Amino acid sequence: MTSETIQPPKRSPRRRSFAPRYPGWLTAPSLIYYMIFFLGPLAILVVFSVATQAGFGSVSYTFSTSQFKALNDPLYIKVFRQTMLMAAGGTALTIAIGYPVAYWMSRYLTRYKTLALLLVIVPFWTSFLIRTYALKIILDPQGYLAHFVEWTGISSQFNVLYTGKAVAIGLAYNYLPLLILPVYASLERMDWKLVEAATDLGASPFKAFRQITLPLTLPGLITGALLVFIPMCGEYVIPQLLGGGQFAFVGTVIGSNFLGAQNWPFGSAMAIAFMVLLSIFVVIYIAFATREEQFGA
Amino acid sequence: MSDQSIDYDVEFRAITKRFGSLVAVNGVSLKVRKGEFLSLLGPSGCGKTTSLRMIAGFEQPDEGELLIGGSDAVGIPPYRRDVNTVFQQYALFPHMSILDNVCYGLKQRKVSRRERRAKAGEALELVQLTGRDSHRPAMLSGGQQQRVALARALVMNPRVLLLDEPLGALDLKLRKEMQIELKRIQDQVGITFIYVTHDQEEALSMSDRVAVMSNGVIEQLDTPRAIYDHPLTAFVADFIGDMNFLEGRVAESADGGYAIDAGEGVVVRGRGHPAGAAIVRVGIRPERIVVERGNGSGTANSARCEVLTKMYLGDQVQLILRLANGSEFVVREQRTSAAPAIDSLEPGDTATARWDEAAPLLMADLQPQKDGE
Numbered sequence: 001m002t003s004e005t006i007q008p009p010k011r012s013p014r015r016r017s018f019a020p021r022y023p024g025w026l027t028a029p030s031l032i033y034y035m036i037f038f039l040g041p042l043a044i045l046v047v048f049s050v051a052t053q054a055g056f057g058s059v060s061y062t063f064s065t066s067q068f069k070a071l072n073d074p075l076y077i078k079v080f081r082q083t084m085l086m087a088a089g090g091t092a093l094t095i096a097i098g099y100p101v102a103y104w105m106s107r108y109l110t111r112y113k114t115l116a117l118l119l120v121i122v123p124f125w126t127s128f129l130i131r132t133y134a135l136k137i138i139l140d141p142q143g144y145l146a147h148f149v150e151w152t153g154i155s156s157q158f159n160v161l162y163t164g165k166a167v168a169i170g171l172a173y174n175y176l177p178l179l180i181l182p183v184y185a186s187l188e189r190m191d192w193k194l195v196e197a198a199t200d201l202g203a204s205p206f207k208a209f210r211q212i213t214l215p216l217t218l219p220g221l222i223t224g225a226l227l228v229f230i231p232m233c234g235e236y237v238i239p240q241l242l243g244g245g246q247f248a249f250v251g252t253v254i255g256s257n258f259l260g261a262q263n264w265p266f267g268s269a270m271a272i273a274f275m276v277l278l279s280i281f282v283v284i285y286i287a288f289a290t291r292e293e294q295f296g297a
Numbered sequence: 298m299s300d301q302s303i304d305y306d307v308e309f310r311a312i313t314k315r316f317g318s319l320v321a322v323n324g325v326s327l328k329v330r331k332g333e334f335l336s337l338l339g340p341s342g343c344g345k346t347t348s349l350r351m352i353a354g355f356e357q358p359d360e361g362e363l364l365i366g367g368s369d370a371v372g373i374p375p376y377r378r379d380v381n382t383v384f385q386q387y388a389l390f391p392h393m394s395i396l397d398n399v400c401y402g403l404k405q406r407k408v409s410r411r412e413r414r415a416k417a418g419e420a421l422e423l424v425q426l427t428g429r430d431s432h433r434p435a436m437l438s439g440g441q442q443q444r445v446a447l448a449r450a451l452v453m454n455p456r457v458l459l460l461d462e463p464l465g466a467l468d469l470k471l472r473k474e475m476q477i478e479l480k481r482i483q484d485q486v487g488i489t490f491i492y493v494t495h496d497q498e499e500a501l502s503m504s505d506r507v508a509v510m511s512n513g514v515i516e517q518l519d520t521p522r523a524i525y526d527h528p529l530t531a532f533v534a535d536f537i538g539d540m541n542f543l544e545g546r547v548a549e550s551a552d553g554g555y556a557i558d559a560g561e562g563v564v565v566r567g568r569g570h571p572a573g574a575a576i577v578r579v580g581i582r583p584e585r586i587v588v589e590r591g592n593g594s595g596t597a598n599s600a601r602c603e604v605l606t607k608m609y610l611g612d613q614v615q616l617i618l619r620l621a622n623g624s625e626f627v628v629r630e631q632r633t634s635a636a637p638a639i640d641s642l643e644p645g646d647t648a649t650a651r652w653d654e655a656a657p658l659l660m661a662d663l664q665p666q667k668d669g670e
Contacts, residue, residue, distance in 0.1 A: 196355060197388040199375045201402030201453065211401075215392050 048268035056262050067269035076253070080274070083250045086164065086239070087232035090171030094228050097172060098179040099221065105180075106187035117184070120177050132170060132241050139166050139242070162244030170238040175231065179224035186220025187213075219288055226285045230278055250274050304331040305367070306457050306489040307352055312361035314347050321347040323513035324361070329457070329491060334483050336492045336500035339510035340536070345493045348510075349459050352491065354378045366456050376405070381450035382459040386466060387442045389434035395421075395445055396430040402453045420452035421445075423482060440471045447479075451486060460492045464499065476503055497537050501525065509533045531578060531660045540580040541626045542660075547571050554654070556597060561622035566597040567657035578660040583627045585656035588616060588639055589649050598654065602626065604646045614639050618650055626650060 049067055054060035070076075105116045123131060138145050139161040146158035160166050190213065198208035214221075236251035245252070250270065257267030307329040314322040322344040329335050337345035350356040351363060354375035363370045365378060381402070389398050399417040408416070421427055424444040434442055443463060450458055460479075464472045480503050483490050494500050500507045501521040508518040509532075517529045528534035531542070545559035550571055557565045557577060571577040592601055602618040605625070609615075614637055618626040628650065630639040642648055 191386075191388070193384055193386065193388040194390060196375070197382070197384060197390070198401070200353060200355075200380075200382045201449070202376045202405035203401075204376055207405065212390060 045268045045271055048265050049272045050269075051265045053263050053265050059264055067265050068273065070266060071269060071273055076270070079248050079250055079253050080277070082248065083233055086167055086247065086249065087171070087229050087235070089164075089168050090175070090232045091225050091229045093168050093172040094175055094179045095221070095225060098176050098224065099183055101176075102180045102183040102187055106184055106190075107192075117181075120180050124177060128174065129237060131174065132237055135170055135173060136161065136241055139169070161242065162246060164243070164247060166242040167239050167247050170242040171228075171232050171235065174238065175228035178227045178231075182220045182224040182227065183217065184220075186217040186223075190216055222285065222288045226281055230281060233274070233278060305329060306331050306365070307491065308362075308364040308367075309348070310362040310364070312348075312351065312358045312363060314344075314351060314356060314358050320513050322351070322358075325513070325515055326361075327508060327515060327518070329489060330505075332487050332489055333505040334480070334490045334492065334503055336494055336504040336507045337510055338494055338497060338500040338507050338536075340495055343510040344513040345495075345510050346461060349382075349461055349491060349493045352380055352457065353382050353459055354380075379456040380459055381453045381455040382461060383443075383446050383450050383463045385462045387434070387446040389442055389445055389449070391434055394431050394433060395426075395437070398434065398445055399449045399452055401449065406453075416452050417448070420448040423451060423485065424448045424478075439467055440475065443467065443475060447482070451482070451488070454486075455488065457489045457491060460490060462494055463492075464494075464496075472499070479503060501537070509536060511536070526658075528580070528658060529661055531580070534580045534658065534660060539583050539627050541583065541586070541624070542578055542580050543622075543624055543657075544576065544578045546576055555659075559620075559622050559624070561620075563600045563620055563622045563624070564597040565657050566654055567659065568654055569659050571659055572661060579657040580660055581626075581652055581656050581658070583615075583629045585652050586626065586628045587651045588618065588628050588630075588642065589651065590642060590646065591649060592647055598656075599649055599651045602648055602650050604642050604644050604648055606644055607642065616642060618648070620650065 047061070048059060050063050050065065051059045051061050052064050052066065101120075105113060105120075109116055137143060140146065141159055141161060149155050149158045160169070194212050194216070195208050198212045199205065203211060233249075234251050235249055236255060239245075239247045239249045239252055254267045254270050254274075257263045257270065305328045307327070309325050309327040311324045311326055312322055313320065313324050325344070325348065327348075337348055339345050347356060351358055352365065352370075354370070354373060354377075358371060365380065370378065390401065393401070396414070396417055399420055400413045403413040403416060418427075421430070421444075424447050426441055426444040426448065429437065429441070434445065437445065443466075446463070463479075464475050467475060476499060479490075479492075483503075492500070492504065501524070504521055506518060507521055507524050509516045509524060511532050517524055517533045519527075524533060525537055528537060528540075534540045535542075543557070543559045543563065543565055545557040545563075545565065548556040548558045548564070550556075553570065554566065554568055555571050557567075557571070557579060559565060565579055565581075567579060588602075601621045604616055605619055606617040607614065608617075610629070613629045613631055616628045616639060618628060620626060628639070630637045632640075
C-alpha cells in the first residue's frame with residue numbers, strides 16, 4: 001500500500017460575484033479634497049490655538065495653553081452659555097412648530113404629500129441671507145405685522161426685532177426643514193395599528209401619542225433636533241441681523257477676534273473648545289442612532 | 298331557541314357603513330350570544346373586517362344601531378369600550394418588553410403594579426408563553442408574538458374579544474396548532490369571541506356559529522354543520538367547501554321530492570320543494586358522488602361522464618369529470634384502502650357518476666336577508 005500524502009484541496013474556481021467591484025483608488029480624489037480643504041484648515045486652527053499673539057494680526061509659534069486658560073473667564077463662559085441657551089430655545093421652538101407639521105403631513109395628507117414636502121424644502125432655494133433680511137422687514141416695529149398685532153390688541157407695543165425673541169424666531173424659521181424632514185421620515189415608518197392597539201387597550205389619544213407614537217418617533221426627533229441644534233450654536237448671521245448685535249453668540253465672538261481684535265490664537269482656541277463641546281452632542285446622537293437600529297422602529 | 302333566555306353581547310341593528318361610494322356593510326343585523334365563538338367568514342372586501350372595526354370602535358356606523366352588552370355603543374370611542382382586539386399583524390409595541398405589552402391595558406386602568414404583574418403572568422400562562430417576560434417582541438417568532446397579542450387582550454377580561462384574522466401570518470402547521478389552542482382558551486375563559494377570517498376551514502373547525510358574508514351582507518348565519526350541509530345560497534355553497542352545480546328545468550315536483558332535467562339525459566332527483574322558478578340550481582358535494590367504471594344507464598341521479606384529470610391529494614384521490622351535458626364535476630375518494638375504486642380510472646375513460654337522493658341541495662337565489670340571531 002502506498003501512503004498517500006494529503007493533497008491540499010484543489011482550489012475551486014473562484015465564485016463569481018456579479019456585484020460590481022470598484023478599485024479602492026477611485027476614492028482618492030474625494031479623500032484628497034477632504035484632506036486639503038477640511039482637515040487642512042482644522043490643523044491650522046489647532047496650531048493657532050496653541051500659539052500666542054505677537055502684536056496686531058501676527059502669530060508667534062511657541063507652544064502655549066494660555067489661550068485655553070483665558071477662556072475660563074466669566075465673560076466667555078457667559079457667551080458659551082448664552083449661545084447654548086439660545087440654540088436650545090430655537091430648537092424647542094423648531095420642534096414645537098415642526099413636529100405637528102410633520103405629523104399632519106404624514107397622517108392627514110394623502111394626495112398632496114409630495115407637494116407639501118416640496119413646500120417645506122422650497123425656502124432652501126433662496127439665499128439664507130435674503131430670507132433673514134426678509135424676516136427683519138416682517139419683524140420691523142413699523143412693519144405690517146407690527147401694525148396688525150397692535151390693531152388686534154394682542155400687544156400694544158410690538159417690539160420684537162433686536163430681542164432674543166427675534167433671534168429665536170429667525171433660528172426656528174431657518175432650520176425648520178432640517179427638523180421636519182427626519183421627523184416626517186420617522187412618522188412615515190410608524191405603524192399606526194400600534195396606536196389603534198393602544199386605544200383599544202384603553203389609552204386616550206393623548207396617552208397613546210405619549211406612550212406609543214412619541215417614543216417610536218423619538219430617534220427621528222432627536223436626529224432632527226441635533227441637526228438644528230448644532231448649526232444653531234454656530235450661528236453668526238441671525239444674531240447679528242435680528243439680535244442687533246446684542247446677543248453675542250460664540251460665532252460672533254470668534255468672528256470679532258479674527259476680524260476685529262486680530263487675535264487669531266484666541267479665536268482659534270475658542271473655536272476648538274466649542275467644537276469639542278458640540279462633539280459631546282454628536283456622541284449622544286450616535287448613541288441614539290445605534291439604539292434606533294436595535295429595534296428598527 | 299327562545300329569544301328571551303339568551304343574552305346578547307353584541308347586537309347589530311340594520312347597520313350600514315359606507316366609505317365614499319363603496320358600501321362596506323349593507324344593513325346588517327346580527328346578534329352575538331354571550332360566550333359563543335362566532336366567526337365572520339367571507340372573501341376580502343365582504344365587510345367582515347369593517348364589522349369588527351365597528352364593534353371595536355375604530356369605525357362608526359353610518360346607519361343603524363350597535364349595542365354592546367345591551368347598551369348603545371355608537372359614538373363611544375375604542376378606549377371606553379369593554380372589548381379588546383387581537384390584530385392581524387399582532388401590533389405589539391416594539392419598544393416595550395413582553396411583560397410591559399401585556400400590562401399596558403391594565404396600566405391604563407390604573408391597576409396596581411403588583412396586580413398587573415400577577416394578572417399578566419396568568420394571561421401569559423394561559424397562552425403558554427412563559428419565561429419571555431423581558432424579551433422584546435422582535436425577538437419572538439410569529440407564533441409566540443401571536444400568543445403575546447392574545448394575552449395582551451385577554452388580560453383585560455373583556456366582554457367580547459375581537460380577532461382579526463389572527464392566524465393569517467402563520468404557516469399552515471402552526472395555524473392548525475393555534476386553532477386548537479384558541480378553542481381551548483375560549484372554552485377556558487368563557488369570553489365571547491368574534492373571529493374574522495377568510496379561511497372556511499378555520500371558521501368551521503372553531504366556531505359555534507358562522508356568519509358567511511358577501512358584498513356587505515350576511516348570506517347565512519348558522520352552525521358550521523348546517524352551513525356545510527344546508528347552504529342557503531349558491532355563494533355559501535361555493536365558498537364553503539367544494540360544490541358541483543347543475544342547473545335545469547323542474548320536470549316534476551310532488552310530495553317533498555322533485556326531478557330536474559339538466560339536459561342530455563342528466564336527471565337529478567332530490568328532496569324538498571323547488572321554490573317557484575321553473576329553472577333551478579342544485580349543488581352536490583364532491584364526497585357524496587360515487588364514480589364507477591363503465592357506461593351506466595341514463596336513470597335519475599346517475600350520469601354518464603368522461604374522466605378529464607386525476608390528482609393525488611395525499612389522503613384522497615380527486616377526479617375531474619365532464620358530464621354528458623357538459624358540466625364539470627369534482628369527485629374525491631378517501632384512500633382508506635390501498636387501491637380505492639376510483640384509482641382504477643384514468644383520464645379519457647368513460648364512467649358513471651352516481652349519488653343518492655339526499656345529496657342534491659336546492660340553491661335558493663339570494664333572498665332578502667332575514668334577521669340574524
